[in-house]
Amino acid sequence: MARVLVTGGTGFIAAHVIRVLLAAGHTVRASLRDRARAGALHALLAAAGTEPGDRLTFAIADLERDAGWAEASAGMDHVLHVASPFPAGVPTNPDELIRPAVDGTLRVLRAARDAGVRRVVVTSSFAAIGYGQDRRKTYFDERDWTRPEGRDVQPYMKSKTLAERAAWDFIAHAGGTMELVTVNPVGVFGPALGPDLSTSVSLIKAMLDGAIPACPRLYFGVVDVRDVAELHLKAMTNPAAAGERFLATAGDCLSMQQVAQCLRAHLGHEAARVPRFELPDPLVRLAALAMPMARAAVPQLGIVRNASSAKARRLLGWTPRPAEEAILASAESLIRLGLVKG
Template sequence: MMTKKLVVVTGGSGFIAVHIILQLLQQGFAVRTTVRSLQKTALIKEMLTNGGVTDFSALSFAEADLTHDAHWAEVLRGATYAIHVASPTPNRVFKDENEMIQPAVEGVLRVLKAARDAGVKRVVLTSAYGAVFAGHHHRTTPYTEADWSDVTVKKVHAYQKSKTLAERAAWQFIREHGNGLELAAVNPVGVMGPVLSSDYSHSNVQVRQLLEGQIKAVPHVDSGYVDVRDVASLHILAMTAPQAAGERFLATTGETLSMLDVATILREAFPQFAAKLPTKTIPNVVIKATALVKPELKMIASIVGEYAGTSNEKAVRMLDWHPRSAKTAIVATAQSMLDLGIVADRG
């Protein structure tokens, strides 16, 4: 019997990571996933079970923290591939932006060093749209993988800086110290799709808040959206396709939706929530003024009214990747929240 190729996935309890693990197991890979605490293993198994996994024999867990050197050498030992998903999530209130930037940069370098030293063939880095679009003004053409965020612009949020500087550091490490280690990066826009437990990603909070009537009016923020199942499949294509080495890929459907568009999609798909869903936008000046006294709004204030068009031409052309529509992703998010009882069905 052939030995299964081992893939290390960092941050296994995360929304994107757990869908990657799900697809890797379904495709016959062995997976070792890292968690900061082994107490997370039950949650990961619950999510994978909800996703349809019944056999956990090819899955193992390892405790490792991106802020410490300990354990990373053992974690990567014997792996053919690594998918580095774990990264600080947007902390909307912080004293120093380095609280977000430093762990992201140092974390990616720890993983890359350990992967190189363990003889891993390729690392796929989960970067972000935040490493592509931030700091650009008066944009009128879709963002592509050729674009990088300009972190010298004062209003760029620390989360976008952390994603940009971490990815930049990764590419620099490969150039200068990679010793043959391959790297590919995936840069997702807003990630929607089925949540697999009541412990779900920050990117899905918006849908729950909309359905529960917590948002009476929305900011004028345009965004791309993509289904987490397609983000996972793009990571695996970037991991296995020979032509993906040295490339970055925008994970986007190529559509651009406003938050009102999202509310409209939810209203049409779930008419029982129609009365709860917003129909008005908040003026940009109000958002920007409020952010001066409410730091948690700074990230939103930095992107209101900004162009957000994206292209997925590269991933389609190079990797034959064909994502579901943004509408499908958004509806799947809401439906999974209803199915799991995260949002009470009003029907």
Template sequence: MTKTVLLTGVSGYIGLHVAKLLLEDGYHVRGSIRSKSKEKHVRDTLHAASVDTSKLTFVELDLSKDEGWDEAANGSDFVVHVASPFTVANPKSEAEMINPAVEGTLRALHAAEKAKIKRVVLTSSLVSMMGSMKSGTVTPSHWTDINAKDVSTYIKSKTLAEKAAWDFVNSQASTNQMELVVINPGAVYGPPLGDNLTGASMGFIDQMLKGKLPMVPRLAMPMVDVRDVAKLHVLAMTHDGASGQRIIASDSKPHGFADVAQVLKDEGYEGPSTRFAPNLIIRLSALFDREAKGMLSFLGMNVSADNSRTQQLFDWTPISFNKMIADTGAAVKAHQTS
């Protein structure tokens, strides 16, 4: 019998890749979108990627509203909760980002519990582990100190949402123990499905290829290909050893934006710059620019990741950094407009 997966955030960068793998594996995907207007775009994007969408249906869900969650989860076998607000810029009010992230996660978990779903896979982020670190090696036992200096609203939102998920699952009665697996990706790049370049990662590559980033901030963190992130989500749904795990989804070695630019230059693109922006300029910009303020958490960061558990558990080898960036550059270039 075909298994059904409630996949939230199906129209997003990661969500589309997860949907592709699930549909190719024969699952029925119940994809959540905030507006019915996105349905055609999702289906067309997957069609263009040669994916059969006959087992794809849609439900309208809002992270900030109760309506529809119980019905969406009812009859599903798994929940993969990818949807979460993301922007580098700090919002005017932290609640604008934190509330939907935390409340949306809890809505997904409450609905899954009512539907007696055995396992939920949650997309978190490596920033929930390393957001208050500047150096060293992050492991699955690390947690970000949200009260540390310069921690951005996005980092707080991912950390608080993940903590809320673990608290929810750990507070369940032992007779009704729903399993949780959390995927913690590093900075996500890799070719998008479709032509939407508005996300933070694709927007950054787009601007870099156009020569609109004459300098880059000095930082380095673990990165990961979106195709690997999707693969780990799908594997985590059914792998016996994944239950209760925080899964580091990234390469072990840190890379910076200058490294990204260098790979693109080596691929023959003329726009990217490897020049570093002085930290002082970014700090001064942060006084009046919310995006610069959101970058302060990462300024001067040089953190590695211990991904050994992920590699062993899933027999997984990450797509190389050079291939990830080269493939991203080619995909973005193909969809660029002036």
């Protein structure tokens, strides 16, 4: 069994990754920015039915500072670098996202190399693969890279692209014998374990709350967080994963309206506030004059970007749940946690 550092331990993906690692018998050290968050992580794991005992410890480290990363990495066999900022809106200053993502990734990699870590798995994103491209291109795999200068590339997409590029460059020139794998999920849904929601799950909450009166013509890939966590475990342990990128998706894109239809079809009265209609593009552009979230949607209207998980299925034996199951798991967890408006 391995000793594994997981960065950003209380994050949506990270908590599920820690759950999977513990279930597989590994020992986990979770990095936190504040030791007071340790109780929150224990609560998240308890919600998932996991009692870590003494196999979970903590290290205090911040992606924006050097302090703490050497101690966090000491004695570790592997590092799963999951932490990265992902805001709901578009920041005024893109560097608010880009600098922590890039510099933080390099801090983690340097500390891991110096500690003799064998393999680092970085949680990247489809955001580093499918944007800034010719709009006629509708299917992507791990050979594709987002072009940061593209017109539809927003700060989050740029941050993930530049951070992953920096990681591969570091391994090529300064990584020594340490191995790197990246996991590139599309939109990550699935069961929330607590009230601090990811951006993707927050979208489901907004639909259930009636905060979205009609669906803009947006399309996105879907994958369940439990499957993303399993893919991290396979990427960490399988010799065939070394030096590879792996897209994580349950299948082709869903439109926002299809997500709404899925919720209404399965949740009955709980979905009474879910939008029924698609919003014409001109109305979204009009709303963008006053609403930052609508402004962020405008460059993506009507664009379909499908992705293939064939590589992860073939090399690692990974089999994700259907997209609809991930969507419903998000909704059901929000209802169970009492986070949907009454």
